[in-house]
Amino acid sequence: MKKNIFLYLFVFTALIALYLGMKGNKVASSSTEQITQLKKQNTALQDSIQKLQIRMLDMQYFSLENNDDALAYYEHLNLENPTRYTEDKLLETNEKSGDNPLIPYEGMESDFKINKIKVLNHKWILSDFSDGKYWGDLIIKYELKDDLSVDFTLVDHLLYTRGIN
Template identity: 65%
Template structure:
């Protein structure tokens, strides 16, 4: 009787070990597949991040902040961020009553005001203006003087037409 109990116990333990061995193998294959899937996703995301970094660098190419030659024009002035200073001075032109004096159009829905500003270098600015419904762009020449005054001159302009 004792030997039969040991035989059944041995068979039962053997079946449990076989089950654990097969189950562990399947779990290992599933985890390996998941790890390789995640590794490929990480590689794909790293490539996308690299592409986005290149796009950002390309967009920043025409920018005063990244143009050392243009920034050299402001070395004699004690300025931390000349681009922000110039943009602020340009935005002050919006404070005038009516249309912005740099925009050569009359507002149709309301007054044309400058919205977005991109300081390209030490001489040019690209801006976007709008009256809420109609919009356009300006190419502005500027000169930052030693007394920290800024003169703005509109070089070219563009007003987009709406097509219904």
């Protein structure tokens, strides 16, 4: 009787060990597959990050913040952020009632106002304007004076005609 109990105990233990071994093998192979997939995803993500960094550097090429020669024009003014200051001054032209005075078009749906601004250097600004339905672009020449006033001069403009009947 004692012999049978030990035999049953041995068989039962062997079955449990076999089950745990098979389960461990499946978990190990599944984990290996997951690690391989994660490595592929990581490589793809690193490539995407690198592409985005290159694209961002390309987009920042024409900007006052990254142009030391243009920033040298403003050293004597002690402005913390000349780009932001210039953008704020340009946006102040929106505060007048009616169309923005720098935009040579009359708004069709409402008043034309400047939306987005890109300060290229110490002389030029690219800008986008819209009345909510129609839009266009401006090239503006500006001069930031020693008294911190800013003169804006429209150089060229474009109104997109898509949608205009």
